[in-house]
Amino acid sequence: MVNLFVYLIVGTSLYNSRKHYDKLAEVTTQNLAKSLEANVSDILDKMNIVLFSVATETERHLSSRRIDKASLSLFAREQIRVLPELDRIVIADSSGTVLCGSDNTANSVNLSDRQYFSRLRSDPDLQLVVSNLLKGKVTGQWRVAVARRVNNPDGTFAGAAIGTFDVTFFDKLFSHLDIGKNGAVGIRDAEFKLIALNPKGKEAASQIGSDVVSQKTRDMVRANPVTATYKTVFARDNMERMVTFRKAAKYPYYIFATLSPVDYMTSWRKEAVGGLVLLLLFTSMTLISARFLYKSKVNALLHAEAKRYGDEMRQQNEELNAAISRVKRLEGIISICSYCKKIRTEEQSWEQLEKYFSEHSDAMFSHGMCPDCAAEQQRIFREAASSKKDPNDYH
Template structure:
């Protein structure tokens, strides 16, 4: 019972400790996701301000004398210097042709097939549109586009100004984060395409553009539009993680912060090992104590039994000695009178046989008459009676 109580106490302590470390892991991933979400949101907010400024400059030129590619490119370059997160800023006309940009290179590129361009062209109320993960048409590199519409003086669609963020910037942003050996921090777009991941693995699911996520993650995002914390088995390596996702405010991106039980349960495993060692020592001590108590009790029982047996033997010996003493009192040759049957004692006196045996044994006497004696006494009585009759008859 003592051991069972100790096991229950240690088990309950380890169970509560396990829950505590799980909760710490939840809080860690939540704080990390929230912090990173704030950084990404700030970057896109600043990009919106810069694009607004470039758009205003472009509309001024359109309203006055038409677009001056040289001056507009210089202005865009100045804005990029203000926003180092941006890779470049470009201006496209209403047909989607790139007119100029901060890099000073005007490549014959048309973006009219891009979703963000179509949305801005068709909806005058749209202010900022942020694309999903895209590959550049010229460089082939992965990037994110943030774009704003600029208009003609009559309010009709004149084109877009767009800022490009190379995904390498996000890799740099999250590279310093320490999430454990098996944890990870990542950014995905609304289509679950991987934008950035730290640390990266060699498997295909860890590469930029991969949309491999667990079904549970898809279900959790569908059920929770802003944020959620849960455990899931990663599709890329089939290992369980504690996961917190958080949607970037106003933008179609999700931040994922994950941590592995292998990492965050290290301290708990040490506690469990110490607890089990202490339990083993406690069990050994109680087992030794129980053995000692058992042996002590058995020794006491044996001692008590031996004492009882000794007392019985002593009593039996005393009774035997007493019996032997009584037997010895009557052994040897006893002198008895052949006529009166008195017995001669050691003091040379003569005692009745009844008295002698009463004094020298536990025997007691009662008197009766045997058949022979009874017959003899009757004969004597008859003879005596006959003689008395004759004397009376003949005086």
């Protein structure tokens, strides 16, 4: 019972400790996701400001009915210096053809098939669009585009100012984070395509552009569009992780921060091992103590039984000695009167036979009449009766 009680205490303590470490992991992933979301949103906000300047400069050129491509290209390069996270800024006309840019892009490039360009062209009220993950038409590298609408003086669509940056930028942003050997931070677009991941795995699901995520993650994003914390088994390596995602406030990106129980439960496992070792030592001590107490109890019981047996033997010996003593008192020659049958005692007095035997043995007497004596007494009675003439004289 003592062991069970201690096991219950230790088990409860370890259970509560595990819940505590899980809670710490939840808070850690939440804080990490919130911090990364703020950084990503801040960078995209700066890109928006830079592109607003480019779009405003382009509209100024349009108001003068002449676009100076060299001047616009120079202005775009100056904005790149202001925000080095951007690696390219281009200006496209209403047909999607690139007019000029920070890197002197050829006019043959057309962006009209890009979704972000189509959205800006079809919706006059939409001023800014951030794209999903894209492959650059010139470089073939994975990129993200931020585009602002450019209007003619009459408010009609005139094109777009577009800034792009390589997704490797996020690798630099995430590289200083310590999230454990099996943890990860990443960004996915609205279609769950992987934009950035640190650290990257070798499996296909960890490569940029992969949309492999667990069904639970998809369900959690649908049920909680802004943020959620949960545990799930990653599809890419079948390992369970604590996950927090946050949607960037104004942009179609989800920032994921994950920790693995393999990492954040290390301290708890040490506690568990220490607790089990102490339990083992405690159990060993209680078993040794129980064995000692058992032997002591058995010895006490044996001693008590031996004492009881000895007492019984002494009592039986005393009774036997008393019986032998009484028997001995009746041994030898006993003097008895041949007429009245009285017995002579050691004090030379004469006692009735019944009294003598009652005092000197355990025998008891009951009086009766044997058949011979009964016949003799009847004969005497009849003779006495026949000798009387008047029967009333007998009475």
